[in-house]
Amino acid sequence: MRQGRAADELPLMPLGRSPRSRRELLPKVLWIGVWLVFLSPPVHDLASGHHTTGGTLAGWLGLAAFVGIYLTVVFRNMSRSALPPRLVGALIAVLGALAVLLSLTLGSHWLGLFVYVSVACGATLPLRAAYWTIPVTAGAMTLVGLHVGEDEALDLVILVLLIGFAMTGVRQLVRTTVELRQARATVAQLAANEERLRLARDLHDLLGHSLSLITLKSELAGRMLPAHPDKAAQQVADIEQVSRQALVDVREAVTGYRRPRLADELAGTQVALTAAGISVETPAEPDLEGIGEDSESALAWALREAVTNVVRHSGARRCTVDLVRRQTLDGPVLELSVEDNGSGGPGAGAGNGLTGLTERLEKAGGSLDAGRTRHGFRLVARVPANAPADVGSGA
Template sequence: METPAEGDDPNPMRMGQAPRNRRQAASKTMWTALWLLYLADPVRQLVQPGVSAVARTWGSGGLALFVSAYLVLVFRHMWRNLTRPLMYGVLALLLALSVALSWTLGYAWLVLFIFTSVASGVVLPWQHSRWAIPLTTGFLLVVGARYPEIRSYYLFAYGLPALGCGFMMVGVQHLIHTTLELRAARQEVARLAANDERLRLARDLHDLLGHSLSLITLKSELAGRMLPDRPEDAARQVADIEQVSRQALVDVREAVTGYRRPRLAVELAGARAALRTAGVTAAVAPAVEADHHGLASDQEGALAWALREAVTNVVRHSGASRCELLLTEEGEADERRYLCLAVLDDGAGPPRTRQDGNGLSGLRERLALADGRLETGPGPRGRGFALRAYVPLGRTGPPAAGTLREETGTHPAGHPT
């Protein structure tokens, strides 16, 4: 699957991650600074007529110090780990400024407690933030109680937001840490899978070539000793070497073919990703996801190629908004049982020329090698395009198609190759 471009990044805010370039750093800075708009009430109070020079100086200096400390705390936490003295020292400064400014300058400054609570939820571990956030809210309630004009509503206007926003940020931080752990776990699983594949390849090569190469070495040494005096016996050993080497070459080719053979489950995962990226709703029957134990490897490989080619056509040429993937077992007139993979879309439909492109022609050949066949034509009710690939079953295959499960994407653009 292709790596998404920067503009298609599913996590454009890089939550829980340090920015990788200046653009991302600017985006994160703007997002953080946006919340400072909630300080509009304290700023408005400072610029009102009648405010004393002392109050204006004290308020301006205290607010500037508060905002600077808040941004330093948040951005240091964003880019690198904070030391404990710095973290608790800055939080104590924020709490002290919240108390002092709101106590001396008016209830509009109670909003500072909300920022202090949010900062506590962002930078503190849960064991500490679960106490720091209620403590900050308690200070807010004590200071707010000295203003009679807001006693009827300050609990809802300031207290609950301080408590709720603080614990909401605790949840966000937990989600970020969980996401980072899942990302690390996914990378570890991919690394282990690659390591297992290397081990399997090494084991298979050892099993395939170890005996043959050992036998070739022994016969080569034996032929070398026979060559001066017994040329006929040496020639027989050389003939044996040729036979063993040819068989080893056949075994290696079969092994490589097995590694390259597509699997239906793997192609289904790729088809889902391709349809989702193209904005096409995928309706997948449960039978498509089942274990296909009734299929030989050649038949499964042919169906996997058919699924890949059909989905490629849907994504590139059909202009469809919906694609159905069905897998059914069908009987034929010759009493043989066939497994039918059907890919149906609601797009532009087959071209009027009715000529297959290289993709469908190659697919017909692959299916023919697996004793199967390919059928193409208009979709159900004459709309869209339908591709049906048939391969014979050695025994009972997977269950019938059953109920479709839709997977919705968001939508491209105009078929068969």
């Protein structure tokens, strides 16, 4: 239990992220402090009294300067406000000069400083620079060790090389972790954008159709009210039913479960166009054998958007809805066409509805063609006529 509480009080610092508070800074300090174990020989050498007073004082000052520069380089490299590359290179050069100077003047106990120079090279310099500065550091330590008569300097060379190149690996791991975290954030942002786009499409298609129908029936009720109150009451009842259904559709769209059915949309097409005073011809019953749910839903959205545009923008008096199967070079498709004898509405470019509809059909593997004809406006939506299960069984 105590270990669990300690872990909660001292959370591990996420790899590749700068400390944002004192609680996150402490693990970083402990991690860096472990490496200060190589300072024990120089400290013990200064405390032993083997040097003169001036030599000891100079040793303490040189050691303090060395540790301060090392911690500055490493700490600033982990923070958001990293030092300029040229300044980092200059500070590492100063570290190397101090390591050489202190080892030559104070003895072999100071050769461990080269370990810190190697760590600084691997942790802060670019990889190409680190790959040659680490061996140079090891070579300099070897020469200094031979000069001060330290036979074990060759054994320390291996440690300098291993730690230096290990730090380059840790640095690459940190960089990969940062890139992975950024990629995950990007994927999450794209998913959020896609969900907002889906919701915008659903609400546009749902509310556009429902509000157009409510407007039409309200106008009819207003015209019928003086002379035919019974018929006006029927229109008001229809308005209530449409508004209730619109609320249900909006809730389903928000929760992501809205999947309209083509048969229901065909029935709604008859009601909407008739209420608008437009004669309509629709297929008796759609043949949806082998059509996947996504393809059927895309066609249903296409029919809803097309009918909404006919009611709101076209000024048409006649509309024909057709649903046929065709064989194309890409395989069998189910084709929905909606054609009217109106003007096609204002503007020459595709509006938000057609743009969203094109995206829906493309996700289902289909396509959309829409444009003016000699006698009005025509919208054609196509989806594959083979459901995924049928494709797999036929393979």
